[in-house]
Amino acid sequence: MKNKVLKRIVLFPIIAYALLLILLPLVYILFLSFCQNDSYGGMIYHFTLSNYLSIFDITYIGILLKSSLIGLVTTFLCICISYPFALVLRERSKNVQNLMTKLIMIPFLTNSLIRTYGWIVLLRKNGVINSALIGTGLIHEPLGLMYNNLGIIIGMTYTLLPFMMLPVCSATFKIDNNLIEAAKDLGAKPLSIFKNIIIPETLPGVFNGSLMVFMPAIGYFFISDILGGGKAMIIGNLIKNQFLTARNWPFGAAISMFLLIITFLLIYIYRKLGGKLDDLGGM
Amino acid sequence: MKKILIILCFLLFITGCTSNKHYNGVVNVLNWSSYIPDEVISSFEKEYNIKVNYGTYSSNEELLAKVTSSKEGTYDVVFPSDYMVELMIEKGIIQPLDKTKLSNYHNINPIFLNQEYDKNNNYSLPFLSTIVVIAYNKDNIKDNIEGYNDLLNEKYKNNIVVLDDQRIVIGLSLMALGYDMNETDINKLQEAENWLKNLKNNTKAYDSDSPKTFFITDEVDLGIMWSAEAILAQEKNNNIEIVYPKEGHAISMDNYTILKGTKNKDNAYLFIDYLMRDDVSQKIIDEYPYISPNKNISNSIDLNDIFNNGYYVKNIGESIKNYDKLWANIK
Numbered sequence: 001m002k003n004k005v006l007k008r009i010v011l012f013p014i015i016a017y018a019l020l021l022i023l024l025p026l027v028y029i030l031f032l033s034f035c036q037n038d039s040y041g042g043m044i045y046h047f048t049l050s051n052y053l054s055i056f057d058i059t060y061i062g063i064l065l066k067s068s069l070i071g072l073v074t075t076f077l078c079i080c081i082s083y084p085f086a087l088v089l090r091e092r093s094k095n096v097q098n099l100m101t102k103l104i105m106i107p108f109l110t111n112s113l114i115r116t117y118g119w120i121v122l123l124r125k126n127g128v129i130n131s132a133l134i135g136t137g138l139i140h141e142p143l144g145l146m147y148n149n150l151g152i153i154i155g156m157t158y159t160l161l162p163f164m165m166l167p168v169c170s171a172t173f174k175i176d177n178n179l180i181e182a183a184k185d186l187g188a189k190p191l192s193i194f195k196n197i198i199i200p201e202t203l204p205g206v207f208n209g210s211l212m213v214f215m216p217a218i219g220y221f222f223i224s225d226i227l228g229g230g231k232a233m234i235i236g237n238l239i240k241n242q243f244l245t246a247r248n249w250p251f252g253a254a255i256s257m258f259l260l261i262i263t264f265l266l267i268y269i270y271r272k273l274g275g276k277l278d279d280l281g282g283m
Numbered sequence: 284m285k286k287i288l289i290i291l292c293f294l295l296f297i298t299g300c301t302s303n304k305h306y307n308g309v310v311n312v313l314n315w316s317s318y319i320p321d322e323v324i325s326s327f328e329k330e331y332n333i334k335v336n337y338g339t340y341s342s343n344e345e346l347l348a349k350v351t352s353s354k355e356g357t358y359d360v361v362f363p364s365d366y367m368v369e370l371m372i373e374k375g376i377i378q379p380l381d382k383t384k385l386s387n388y389h390n391i392n393p394i395f396l397n398q399e400y401d402k403n404n405n406y407s408l409p410f411l412s413t414i415v416v417i418a419y420n421k422d423n424i425k426d427n428i429e430g431y432n433d434l435l436n437e438k439y440k441n442n443i444v445v446l447d448d449q450r451i452v453i454g455l456s457l458m459a460l461g462y463d464m465n466e467t468d469i470n471k472l473q474e475a476e477n478w479l480k481n482l483k484n485n486t487k488a489y490d491s492d493s494p495k496t497f498f499i500t501d502e503v504d505l506g507i508m509w510s511a512e513a514i515l516a517q518e519k520n521n522n523i524e525i526v527y528p529k530e531g532h533a534i535s536m537d538n539y540t541i542l543k544g545t546k547n548k549d550n551a552y553l554f555i556d557y558l559m560r561d562d563v564s565q566k567i568i569d570e571y572p573y574i575s576p577n578k579n580i581s582n583s584i585d586l587n588d589i590f591n592n593g594y595y596v597k598n599i600g601e602s603i604k605n606y607d608k609l610w611a612n613i614k
Contacts, residue, residue, distance in 0.1 A: 042351075059611050125502050144441070147488045147502075229488025230447045233614035244344050245449055246607040 026260075032253035043249065051254035060238065060255075067218035067234040070149065074156040074217040075210045078164035081157075082209065085165065086172040087198070101169060108162050116155055116226050123151060123227070147229030155227040156217045163216070164209035171205025172198070207270055215263055235259065306334040310550040313338045313349060313361045315537065318411070319558075320570045327557050333550050343367040350376060355544030359551040362537045365595045368407045369400040377540040379405050384552040387559035394586055395576035398536060400595060407538035410558065411573040414589055415451055415533040417526040418513040420504040430529040431459035434505060435478075439485045444497040444506040447489035449610040450596045451533045452479065455507065458531040464594040467602035472609055479613045489614075498523060509535075514572040514583055527588050534593035 033051055036044040054060070089097055107115070122128045123146040130142040145151060175198065183193050221236035230237075235255065242252030306328070316339040324335050340346045343364050350358060351374075363371055371377045382388050388408070395409040419428050426433070434443055446452055454464040456475040466472065487503050490496075494508040495516035506513070510525070517523045539555045541548065557563060564577040574582050574589060599606070 057608070059608050063611060124500060126500065147441075225447070225490075229486075230490060231483065231486065231488065231614060233611055237614070238611060241449070241607060241610070243348075244342050246603055247344055247347075248604065248607070 029253045029256055032250050033257045035250045037248050037250045048250075051250045052258070054251060055255060055258055063233055063235060063238055066232065067236075070152060070156065070224075070232070070234060071214045071217035073153055074160060075164075075213045077153070077157045078161055078209065078213050079168075079206060081161060082164045082168040083202075083206070086169045086202075089169065090172045090175070097169075097173065101166070104162055104165050112159050113222060113226075116159065116223055119151075119155055119158070119227060120146065123154070146227050147231065149228065149232060151227035151229070152224050152232060152234075155223040156220065159220065159223060160213040160216055163212040164206075167205040167208040167212070168202065169205075171202040171208075175201045204275055207275060211263065211266060215259065219259070307332045308547060308550050309334045309336060310547050310554045311336045311338075311357065311359045312554065313340060313346065313358045315339065315362060316341050318362070318537075318571060319567055323558075323563055323566055326563075327554065331550075331553055331557070333553065335554070347371070350542065355542075356546045358542055359545040359547045360554055361540055361542060362410055363407075363540060364538070365398065365400040365534075365536045366598050368538050368540060370598055371540065372401065372406050376543060377406050378543045378545070380408060380539075380541060381552070382408075384549075385556045385559065387556050387561075390559050390561060390564070390577050390579060392576050392578035392586070394590060395536070398595070400536075400597075401538075407540045408555070408559075409576040410537045410539050411567070411571075411575060412534060412536040412589065413509045413511050413573050414527075414535070414584070414593055415446065415455065415507060416510050416513050417528055418498065418506045418508060418516060418523055419526070420498065420520070421522045421524050423504040428505070428524075428526055430526075431455055431482075431507075432530070434485060434507070435481050436485075439505055441485065441487050442504050443482070443485045443487060444494045444503045444508065445482065445486050445489050446494065446507055446509070447491040449606060452489075452507070453606055453609060454533055454594070454596060455528070455530075456482070458528075458594070461530070464531065464533065465597040465599055467599050467605070469605065472605055476609050476612055479609075483613060495519070510584055511571060511573045527592065529592075531592045531594055534589060534595055536595070 032043065034047050034049070036046050036048050036050070038044055055064075089100055092100075120127070124130070125142045127145075129145060130139075133139045134142065145154070179197055179201075180193060183197060188196070218234055219236035219239070221234060221240050224230070224232050224234050224237060239252045239255050242248045242255070310333055312335055314337065318339075324337055327333070328335055338349075338358070340349060343366070346361060346363055347367065347370070350361065350371075361377075363377075368377070382404075385408075391409065395412070396404050398409075401407045417428060417431070417434070424439075426436070426438075428434070453472075453475055456478045457466045457471065458464050460471070460474055460478060462471050462475075466475075485505075488497065493512070494506050495512045497503045498506065498516040499519050506516075508516075513523070513525050517525065539558070541551045541555075545551055558567070559577070561577060561579045564575050564580055567573075568575050568580060568582075572583060574584055574586075
């Protein structure tokens, strides 16, 4: 009994935090997305669906597609890096696993904006990478590593990697060794172990990671601004512009809600395909 | 016992943090980021014994959002640009200025007064100004650069840094085509879109925060940027040439205004009057080379150049949506 009370007391700040700082702003954004705007950037509290309808303009659909492409490439690269890493790490001792996952986390305690600026020093025309390559005579003209889509993808993949790494690692570490032993005893070849045990067991982790990489990848406007030279507009820039330059908060709110709907849709599809929600929380 | 000691220490620590020097009053200021050196603020606090609560914003829209979403009287002095002054007057956010309370009013060069956004300066007085210029590195660019259309030369592929500001950049493309900077006609905007797509072929990056860095690190040889940034780039590299585009340039003027409902009106006037002083204006310009309206200070830019062929961004009402879409199409 006492335990229960204590639990509630401990949980209260977390629930209050979630309600106050996550749910409440979300409800406000939802409310805004149905309002009209006046040209002064003010709100007219008059119900309209036009904000949602204007998302389906060819211009904005184009931005959505371009962002999605950047998001997909980023997600794919994150999987390509995280998956082999997790599989190799699985074979190591608990201490090595702990150490390696901590080593991945530590750089990410630094502000991501500062780390993104750090990349400029590496990638720019006479930056570290280009100077080294020219110095060794491998290339003669500096490579265009940033201020283009390549720069955006490098920045996104680097920044979002831990969001893929952690769920994939925890899913891989959780695979029961007995299962693999049994498969081996029954004569399964490594490829078929991989196909029939490892992939199905880690799929929820990969899906979770993909969701956590893909959604920010279409929203992190500062990376496209800094490493892409502001030349590619992704959904994040579009939303930011509605709030800061176009003075059209309701439209910005509608795009934000639209992204939320896409997230829910992806989770829904995942469940339809037989995934369990519990596995998604498996951090 | 130990616990009590710890609590006592903690309480002492807290009171240590909150107990402050006693000031005679406060003034709540909201200004652009990197605009007034910290030293200028602290000298004011010392001299007048008035605490300055200093906040910053990075766009006029952010300023508007901050002011309208907080209680009246939260801020006293704000520094909106030209078109935002007009909008704030229309919305009734700022109050008329009483120039008799400003002993340094006569320091303002009259050429900066009576601008179109506040005809008789009833509500605002100029603080600092800047214009958009073309800058290029003479070392690497041997051609004659006179205006925006010269930047479309295919030779300059990936060699230009352009302000990341939708109103200014669309405005200058309209000027390049011979139209008004604030044109709203759909067909002309379509032409501007094509012009900007051509410029994008030559653009390395859009950046408003620090375009000078692109020059300093040799990333580009040409740029469309604020005059202050161009001057800073010039200080690092003498070979950088500044051009006033022949088709016209954008001016931006930031202004002293006092918000309605201020509770520190006298301090607000004191603060504005202090910033208008010659020595203070000089200190600000030394750190950030914007154009000062103070007539006792020599500017690095000829004042006739500023106003003769300069145009302000104006409020264009609902057409802002077309501008926004155009900008999205280019990017």
